[in-house]
Amino acid sequence: MKRILYCESNTDGTVGGSHYCLLYLLQHLDRSQFTPTVVFYDNHAIVPKFQAVAETLVLDKDRPSLVSPAVLRRGVNLVKLAAKVGRQIGFLRQHQIDLVHLNNSITRHHDWMVAALLTGTPCVVHERGLPQYGSVDRFLGKRLAAIIPMSLWIARAMIDQGVAADNIRVMYDGLDPSRFTAAQPGDAVRAAWDVRANQPVIGIVGNIREWKGQDTVARALVDITKVHPDVVCFFVGAATEGDRSYLEHIQATLRDAGIERNARFTGFQENVAQFTALMQVVVHASVQPEPFGMVVLEAMARRKPVVGSRAGGIIEMV
Numbered sequence: 001m002k003r004i005l006y007c008e009s010n011t012d013g014t015v016g017g018s019h020y021c022l023l024y025l026l027q028h029l030d031r032s033q034f035t036p037t038v039v040f041y042d043n044h045a046i047v048p049k050f051q052a053v054a055e056t057l058v059l060d061k062d063r064p065s066l067v068s069p070a071v072l073r074r075g076v077n078l079v080k081l082a083a084k085v086g087r088q089i090g091f092l093r094q095h096q097i098d099l100v101h102l103n104n105s106i107t108r109h110h111d112w113m114v115a116a117l118l119t120g121t122p123c124v125v126h127e128r129g130l131p132q133y134g135s136v137d138r139f140l141g142k143r144l145a146a147i148i149p150m151s152l153w154i155a156r157a158m159i160d161q162g163v164a165a166d167n168i169r170v171m172y173d174g175l176d177p178s179r180f181t182a183a184q185p186g187d188a189v190r191a192a193w194d195v196r197a198n199q200p201v202i203g204i205v206g207n208i209r210e211w212k213g214q215d216t217v218a219r220a221l222v223d224i225t226k227v228h229p230d231v232v233c234f235f236v237g238a239a240t241e242g243d244r245s246y247l248e249h250i251q252a253t254l255r256d257a258g259i260e261r262n263a264r265f266t267g268f269q270e271n272v273a274q275f276t277a278l279m280q281v282v283v284h285a286s287v288q289p290e291p292f293g294m295v296v297l298e299a300m301a302r303r304k305p306v307v308g309s310r311a312g313g314i315i316e317m318v
Contacts, residue, residue: 142166204235281307284307
């Protein structure tokens with residue numbers, strides 16, 4: 001029986017695609033061969049779902065240490081990093097970990113990577129975005145058992161930035177459509193959100209952040225309502241305190257156009273499927289290239305038409 005450590009480093013309080021991709025992986029893991037332990041740095045909304053399928057620990061809310069030339073030049077920072085690596089080595093040994101699986105990017109989790117290298121523990125890292133890669137990222141990346149980009153677009157962009165291609169293995173994320181089901185019937189959801197039975201519904205799903213493009217959808221809605229004045233657009237997703245001004249900007253756009261009655265802002269929703277089920281069209285409007293975009297898969301699982309941005313992994317998905 002092999003013991004796997006899964007680590008998710010997001011700490012901003014939101015729940016996104018990386019969380020659900022990890023949850024789906026755990027739900028389908030062959031328990032006759034593997035025993036999982038999950039580590040978070042944030043006590044987010046779906047921790048109980050993870051606790052139901054695996055040993056799940058929430059560590060102190062500080063981002064995993066990163067190695068950088070600046071850190072290496074400053075003795076105090078280097079001592080702190082060494083202490084954290086020492087703790088991670090102790091964790092790996094105490095839990096008898098056979099494989100470390102880091103869930104976000106080679107630009108994060110440097111402390112776990114170094115601990116894995118020093119203990120001879122194989123380490124694989126998902127790449128779920130496209131940050132700027134530094135010399136330390138490239139150095140550590142070459143020494144991993146595998147780097148797993150979510151799309152060919154990510155893999156090509158990594159290689160263009162000098163990340164060695166030898167251990168890059170593209171694996172698309174997936175989901176089981178039978179599990180992506182609405183928790184409530186459509187009539188109940190419509191009633192809860194003041195949507196009549198005959199009103200057309202569109203929507204966008206994702207944490208409310210500037211790069212996700214909800215502002216683009218809001219401006220498009222101004223034109224759509226000129227042709228379909230009864231349309232309702234759902235904005236499904238949470239906004240952190242740092243994104244509050246962006247949310248207020250979107251709401252002001254709708255209010256200034258006199259169409260705030262056409263929009264529904266739901267905040268975080270654990271069951272996204274019940275909103276997707278209402279939509280005649282699902283919009284994916286990221287204004288920066290989306291590495292993959294689980295919401296597109298989720299919409300397709302509900303057999304919904306998708307309008308997506310022509311960039312990043314979305315092109316491959318559609």
